[in-house]
Amino acid sequence: MSAINHEIDRRAAEWAARRDLSELTAEEQVEFEAWLAADIRHLGAYGRAEAVLGRLERVRSDAVDDVRAYPGQTFNGVPRRVVLAGGLAASLTAIGIVGAALWQEREQVFATGLGQVKEVPLADGSLVVLNTNSKVTVRFTREKREIHLLQGEALFDVAKNKARPFIVFAGNMQVRAVGTSFTVSMLPQRPIQVLVKEGVVELNRGGPAKGTPVRVKAYTQALATQDAPIVAAGVPQSKLDRNLAWQFGRVAFDNQTLHDAVDEFARYSDVRIVVDPAVANRTVTGLFVSNDPVGFAKAAAAVLNLHVEVSDREVRLSAKADEGL
């Protein structure tokens, strides 16, 4: 979000709070109306702030206790708000207790099936988004936050905490972050890939292959194959966006061959797309729903003028019989 939008939201929230709590003075009213009129975004932001208040109001008073008791993010099986139970006085002094609870040491496992994308908020405020067919374990200790990517791909949006580094283990790779946003993927037959969106991460190998850490900054992709040196290269914004489209349940291609595109779709569904080698080098560009291989095949067929044949667990793409005549 840009600083301007942020500032507009802040002002809108202030006005909404003030108008909700009391009548504006004549002077404030003039100021408020002038602010609203100054920019169309002000009006929109204000409307949204009112909507936030309206949404809270929809929770009737008989549900208030449930809202207060709502655990929020649970971690290690201990609902956060349970620690805070016992009234507000307790909750005010309990901030320290919440902190202590973050350091419990039980391992949690999160996984997705084919075609699923899942957001997992962690106890420290970090967020993990799991792509299709992926699995991670999370273990937080007092000193560090350890995540093991067992398979697949995940985005890590890391909450800053210099005292407790956030380390992702994938195969023999270790990716260490302080506060940043990056993805790690570990797919069969492909190098382990780290893609950094924000901040800096430090890559290293564990065990005997351990060497000097490699620092990788934003807009960089690093690839590691077995024990070969880690290769890092810059990535333009557009490619970064394409590579992160899976967060929204999409795959994006920019002049990708059908062969590669179909490989990508295979990650998201067990419906196979089979491409006739004669057309496998034709390229596609576009944004597609990742767990809809049939939709993709039909779109590709339409654009490339191919023959498409859909059966139960398979879609075939081939040249039309009359092509080339």
Place this chain on the structure above:
Amino acid sequence: MLQDFRERGRWLARNVLPHEALIRAKLSAVSVYGLDIEDVIQEMYARILSQPSLEAIRYPRQYAVQTAKAIVIDHVRHSRVISITSSGSLDALDMPVLEATTEERLEFQGEILAVADALAQLPSMCRETLILRRMEGLSQREVAQRLKISEKTVEKHMANGVRLLIKIFGRGGKSRVRTSFKKEEACIEDVRDKP
């Protein structure tokens, strides 16, 4: 329209706010050069608010998406930018979104849970201020007495809470305790400053 804000705010709360994350996701799928999604979202709310009658809008979610799309088209026309990357077409906005996390959540766990979840991400004083005022209907003075803070601080907590909720709801509830924890400190300072 100023007097009407509260009623319109309720309408937006019911019909648009729960879908904002979905609309945002759709917008980010169509990246247009030089276009800021936040601008589009704010302008979308403004355009909807400016409608003479909200009750006439029969399908609010689609209406919101179409409004956002119209803003993007205006931008493209105005700036004469034709390079719409990744999707190739604005029609991507029309696609049914299968993985709409916000929607699923609303469907399966209900609106109360969505609100409770968002509130749980706020600093405790902000959260309690909002609950007392908006759900239990206490006055500013009563909230101040209950929480043993000044009335001015009540206003601050409320403004902070609204600001954070705008973000949380807008992202579909994606937790950002990182921002709220910082605010927790700020909130406590407020209390100390004005006993």
